[in-house]
Amino acid sequence: MMSSLARRMATSSLCGASQTQHSATTSTALPYPTRMEKVKFGIPLETVCGVHNDIPGPLLVMILKLNKEAPFKKDVFRAPGHQANMKKLVHFLQNGRLVNIDNYSVYTIASVLKKFLRKLPSGVFGPERESRLFQIIEWQNADDKRQEMHRILTSLPVVTQHLLVLLFGTFRAMATSS
Known part of the structure; x- marks a missing residue:
């Protein structure tokens, strides 16, 4: 398939x-x-991914590059990216221009990805789900936590679930290699 x-x-x-x-x-x-798909910053994820109901190609390529290269670098999501290159990459993404992602460092790509996520109007989870996640952290029973987390994650739009799978996979790869 x-x-x-x-x-x-x-x-x-x-x-x-x-x-x-x-x-x-x-x-x-x-x-x-x-031209590629446009990756708009500052609008809901469902709108960004609306045409194909999937993560836009350029955003997916950025995450995949991070997944591949970030585990071998230090402080990828802490160190700032090159400001001029970040501005250029954001401009290319927003206008749907073809981008050779190999021309950008993982630090720049991580900074642009953080900017994209930060500018999502109600975040990745939305305010209600996010507040519920923070409540769940306090729970003592691990099975109840797991079931509620599952319920929250499956209640998210499919596009958001795909994004979270990619992000969590990247974070896990980075954590295992450090």
């Missing part, structure tokens, strides 16, 4: 291939895509 990102990339590749054949006679289209 193909993931939605893989399906979108395959579709755009196929569409690009047919445009390329057609453009051989018209020479107006480029042989590669020049």
Whole structure:
């Protein structure tokens, strides 16, 4: 089964291939895509991911790069990224421009990801769920905690669940390697 990102990339590749054949006679289209999905900052996650109901490709690539490289670096989410590069990367993401993520350090990528998450209007969980999570921490019974956490996580939109899986996986990889 193909993931939605893989399906979108395959579709755009196929569409690009047919445009390329057609453009051989018209020479107006480029042989590669020049735009990606836009990653808007400061709007709800469901709106950012609304078109395909999945995490936008550029955001996914950033998280995957962190998952791959951050475990071997120190203080990735503490050290600040390069300010000019952060500004440039945010601009590219918001405008849907193609980005070569290899041109950016993991510190810059982590800072941009933190900025994206910080600017979500009601956070990742929402105010009610977040306050409930803090209440659960105080509970003594581990089984009750686990069941309530499960209930909260499964009540989140699927896109938010996907984002949390990626983030928790990255955090776990970093924690195990330190």
